[in-house]
Amino acid sequence: MAAPTRRGAPGGGPGGAAGAQQAGKKKFFYRRKRVCKFCVEKIEYIDFKDVKMLQQFIPERGKILPRRISGTCALHQRKLQSAIKRARIAALLPFATD
């Protein structure tokens, strides 16, 4: 009883991996390679006064665009986040819009 389950498990492993690859092709087909805008353009200091730049990371609702969508790296997302929050306090960006 133990042997078939063991065989099943490694057998399922490669099978599962191949399935994932095939499924992966379909899934990843739509995805573009996302790169951190700040790393590419070498913007190291994110200014809270630069509203035009910050607005690219503010969807309609007024929330901060998540990293998984914008592709911003962790370091820059953190800086972007604080810049957006500062801009909100200065009434340059909305806290929320409906």
Place this chain on the structure above:
Amino acid sequence: MRTYEVLFILSPQVGEEEAAALITDFKRVADGTGAKLTHEEAWGRRRLAYSIQKFNEGNYHLFVFDSDSSLSELDRRMRNAENVLRHMIVRTDLDHKRAEKLAKRNPKKERIRPAPAFTGSEPAVPEAPVERPAE
């Protein structure tokens, strides 16, 4: 030496002369505590992203100071001034220093990476198309 950015919004009800008087007053206060004004920007009237005290517009003004001490006196004055809708004092020198450091580090990394990619692709690409049209 620290660098501070002071952004404040004056009420749209304040006239030009009054606003100018307030601004010079703030400068004097900062000057009294040993802060040096290095940059000044008048953004003028701007729409607020949300209403503050039922105003939809505000008169934005920006100071950049170099100072050894904090701007607590200016902060207190601005908080008490009725015509200041909002003010914000941000210390920026540390962030700028960090940004400079990062800017110095980045180019080295990038130089190492693209170099082998270019040498590999350059001879392969021109050779192949040249041979085919000759045949």
